[in-house]
Amino acid sequence: xxxxxxxxxxxxxxxxxxxxxxxxxxxxxxxxxxxxxxxxxxxxxxxxxxxxxxxxxxxxxxxxxxxxxxxxxxxxxxxxxxxxxxxxxxxxxxxxxxxxxxxxxxxxxxxxxxxxxxxxxxxxxxxxxxxxxxxxxxxxxxxxxxxxxxxxxxxxxxxxxxxxxxxxxxxxxxxxxxxxxxxxxxxxxxxxxxxxxxxxxxxxxxxxxxxxxxxxxxx
Numbered sequence: 264x265x266x267x268x269x270x271x272x273x274x275x276x277x278x279x280x281x282x283x284x285x286x287x288x289x290x291x292x293x294x295x296x297x298x299x300x301x302x303x304x305x306x307x308x309x310x311x312x313x314x315x316x317x318x319x320x321x322x323x324x325x326x327x328x329x330x331x332x333x334x335x336x337x338x339x340x341x342x343x344x345x346x347x348x349x350x351x352x353x354x355x356x357x358x359x360x361x362x363x364x365x366x367x368x369x370x371x372x373x374x375x376x377x378x379x380x381x382x383x384x385x386x387x388x389x390x391x392x393x394x395x396x397x398x399x400x401x402x403x404x405x406x407x408x409x410x411x412x413x414x415x416x417x418x419x420x421x422x423x424x425x426x427x428x429x430x431x432x433x434x435x436x437x438x439x440x441x442x443x444x445x446x447x448x449x450x451x452x453x454x455x456x457x458x459x460x461x462x463x464x465x466x467x468x469x470x471x472x473x474x475x476x477x478x479x480x481x482x
Contacts, residue, residue, distance in 0.1 A: 266291035269307040270317035273470035275429035278463040285459035287342025360423035369430040371397040379475035406444040428454040
């Protein structure tokens, strides 16, 4: 098997790539990084010492960074679902929203998580307060942007939706999406119903106690 993915099932960025792989039924070996698999951690760090996952390995090639991994998969291992449009302007729209979900949604979730991981109550509150402010801004913009669309940029599922699914999943745990953002809430529910993401959510379910802000008893 030529393709291998190093990551963890509960990691949002690992899930982003898993969605792309599942969408196209791409064969790969998943090498989970954890205390029970020290050999995978050693291999991963040897290949990518910056200590960030996921990492895709294709033969002798190591591919890092989720958006680059998904674009690489489309070039080297294309499938029936094209996650980046052929039209260059449409592709820019996908890339923009892909970056929006990573930078303006998931990054603020991680900010709140990092505050909680310090074990310091003051830093936990400060991290969550700033994340709440920034996420609310992102929610409001997205709620207006997504009106009338099935998926992030239109009728077709894309790389932007691969980014959106885990980002909005964990964001709603961090700062719940209010009913005033009905379009965004509906979009999040549509992502959860997508078989590729539903599979990733189910595979990560045993790890929910790891969420330092307290995982709610819901998806």
